[in-house]
Amino acid sequence: MIQLRFDPSLPLMIPAILAGLALLVAGFALWRGLRGWVWRGLAGLALAAALAGPAIERGQRSGLSDIVIMLEDRTASQGVADRPAQTDDAADSIAAQIASLPNAELRRVSIADDPDGTLLGGGLSQAIAAEPGDRIAGVVAVTDGLLHDSQILPDEIPAPFHVLLTGRPQDWDRRLVIEEAPAFALIDQEARIRLRIADEGQVPAGARQGAVNLHISIDGGEDQTFAVPVDTSLDLPVQIDHAGQNVVRIALDPIADGDGPPELSDQNNSAAISINGVRDRLRVLLVSGEPHAGERTWRNLLKSDAAVDLIHFTILRPPDKSDGVPVDELSLIAFPTRELFLERIDDFDLIIFDRYRVRGILPPDYFRNIVRYVENGGAILVAAGPEMASVESLNLSPMGGILPAYPTGRVIDEPFLPQLTADGERHPVTSGLSGAPDGDSGSWGRWLRMTEVTPEPDVATVMTGAEEKPLLLLNRVGDGRVAMLTSDQVWLWGRGFEGGGPQLELLRRIAHWSMKEPELEEEALLADVSGGLDVRFTRRTMRDSAGPLEITYPDGTVEQLDLQSQGTGRFTANWRAPSAGLYRLQDGQLERVLALGPAAPREFERMVARGDQLASLVEATGGRIVHLSDGIPDLRHVSQGSRAYGRGVSKDWIGITPRQAETVTGLSRRPLLPDWIWLCLIGGFALLGWLVEGRNRDFGRRA
Known part of the structure; x- marks a missing residue:
């Protein structure tokens, strides 16, 4: 980069005034018809230019490496079937190919679990904002395409965006969808839970036939079984029989092994709903x-x-009482x-x-x-x-x-x-x-x-x-x-x-x-869920000792938790659950059920991989959605504006665009002309003007 700069020895106003006077004198001489006006005007302008100190500034530049961003989806929905292995293999392969490319750097971003689901859109926006836009050569996302913040995906990316989709074409899943559940219900009256059983993906023919058995229990009691159709919304009646928290567990029958592949996960085949029982009056x-x-x-x-x-x-x-007052006269x-x-x-x-x-x-x-x-x-x-x-x-x-x-x-x-x-x-x-x-x-x-x-x-x-x-x-x-x-x-x-x-x-x-209000029960086991999976247990009893508390995990594992005395019949303990689910608590004859986590975690709402939420951004940037079940694609350099994907001899390839970004590492400056040349120009133009005017010679016309 070369630029013209000025480094005046006097205030810049003085050269500007001199240049203006030179033009004024030249114009006056032209108007009067005097000879030599051109040379005298040039002499004045040369003097003004010499005082302005023109210099040539030259920037010294060095090239910058290209940046490739790779997002790795490590959320719970990516932990089913063989998706963890697919993710690891694809991420390692892309990282190795980028390392072998000249002048390329890799930025790996891991998307972890969040209570709000897979926040791939937010992670992508933050990763792009953290890097200079003129250095981003490509973005690669290894994911199942199940994101829950698609509304905050960036509008544009200054490079091709490719999606490496995990999963397989034959994947399918059955899930229990809780459409509506009350937080409170009147005691001894029916409450209704609206739900639906949904199938997604390539469901085997054997699993599509007939109704599905739905099991419901309240506070760990005896199961009630209902036969319900698939893909139909229905209202399930439940009766709350006591004040305080009532845990309603709803589960589907496990699917028998058949000719087709098993479903992706059974973690979305059940739900635990907490309903607080209240008295009408x-x-x-x-x-x-x-x-x-x-x-x-x-x-x-x-x-x-x-x-x-x-x-x-x-x-x-x-x-x-006998006082002689007739009954018909009493009020x-x-x-x-x-x-x-x-x-x-x-x-x-x-x-x-x-x-x-x-x-x-x-x-x-x-x-x-x-x-x-x-x-x-x-x-x-x-x-x-x-x-x-x-x-x-x-x-x-x-x-x-x-x-x-x-x-x-x-x-x-x-x-x-x-x-x-x-x-x-x-x-x-x-x-x-x-x-x-x-x-x-x-x-x-x-x-x-x-x-x-x-x-x-x-x-x-x-x-x-x-x-x-x-x-x-x-x-x-x-x-x-x-x-x-x-x-x-x-x-x-x-x-x-x-x-x-x-x-x-x-x-x-x-x-x-x-009237059996729960907060006044002398023998009670309370669980205060402060947020997430942290729980504070309080055992209230009339005895001098309590515990240990027996905790049964959703998978049947049993843990013993000691309670610490707080005086006056109160025993407490702090505990963190390893995962969301339905836990059974028991201390002697006292039992209760505790539901941790959301009734239907967002990560398990949908399990079949799909790329429709990312398709518009991929298409806008010239990228490609590649199914990893067909193999890990090769990585190539492509020129900007060219197609960034294609089919090779044995498998697909995706491309990144070199950006050839540079940075200025230094500046050099030298005068436009040496001082002696400026002096010669000024003296030469003045001498020519004097000769033309003084001796009536028109050197300019001969020339």
Whole structure:
């Protein structure tokens, strides 16, 4: 590269003024008809040029090597069948051929797994942006063509783009497609999962015939089998039967070996879906045996919860009351005992007996129906007052067999401070209650009365009152729950007596534990998936020890994981799963199922290799899609603008275009003319002008 530069010895304005004056004088002489105007003008211009210091600048250049970018797809879909070997062989062969070419460099870019799938488009764009465009001689991608970011592929590439496609023409795959799955579902109601079984590739004739067996299980339970057609969307009904996480596993029957090749992978033949079970509304029946100061406490608590449907009855006029008032003149409504306790008792999630007395309102058969209701999964909460120690106690009814304690007949009328027991510090109903007292002092207020009871065996006493007698007892009966509060003085906390206490929090926990809310289960195994495959296990128990936790992998491998005590019945451990899938957890009699990773990983959505997503970019750059099942192509140099692919004697070839890029390594500069030549030019032109004007000779015309 040669350029003309100026290096003036004076400010550039002075030579410019001199050049302008020279042209002005020459023009004036021409106008006046004076001889020699040309030579005098040239002399002025030569003087101006000499002062401007013209110089010739010459750049020193050196050639740059060509760059070839090779993308290697190392994602999960490239790990099936013989694709890993195809990828390795093709990448090594291309690398060796580029190394043998003169003036060529190789840039290898590996595309790894990502939660969003194969990000080949982003990797290609970044690799091209990292290199000078005038040095890129070609781009080669070794891939199965299954990318999930085709929208960010570059619009153009300054060199041929070739795709070496893995896989084989006879490949085929069957997959389970989850089209729609709910994140939440109502308990005891059907939820619907929309799915489809899709076949892709060269499906053997034997696999195309008939329906496919679909197996579904919830929380690792017994499988249900359905025969479903292929390539048809259908709604699969599932029923969620408990609150919290429900893991639904759906799997296809394995395909029997036939005459044709096996399918590429069975990893997309199953899916695990987590559905959180929620209650539509909690239906609570509150029966108050008589008006009292604490009655409003229960009503306010339950009415304040928008998720609770409350039916409240207060018995104001028992049948044994005789005051002479005619029945038709009473404004009170009759207690609908038959409808509530016989016909519609199973509609309630919780029944609360608040200071209820046995006065003949409910016949014995109704109490027996309440017992059946609890054993089948219902919940009862008894808030007892002095009536518990009388002949009208619920313990003397058929319901007494499911109550967690029986009264001694003594009522303790003295102030006492509620205390947590050792079980109470562990049980989620009472653990962590705000302001819990320490010993005989604390921030809770005192209560003034309680009934003395003797607890049944295996009943959890979580709070004690006067003389360390049981105050709050919790028990499981069959599939149901029974809770008993042996005092009717909890309302004192709500009124702020002696500082009050966590009245609403305690009553809310009791009610929700009775209704089997998962966060209040005393024996629970929790798994907090913070992201990806990292899990924090928490074992909540009433025992002094827990673990080890037994983890069963999707392939049947079993691992033992030790849990570390965190105090108050909490044991934790951090763990990282080796891969996505369905894991079974077991600690003693407690089991649960954990689904890690997406329900249908994007890498396994499609498995049959195809190049249609890259075809437009390949065609625009003059490249070629070559199937590696036909052999690894040769690599050649082709001139820019020529066809970059072809068929050789034995196999295909692909081409790269040498770019012949250069870089400037130095500059040299020398004056356009030496100073003595400038002096001669200026003096010669001035002398010619003087001779022509002074002696009337026209040397210019003779010349």
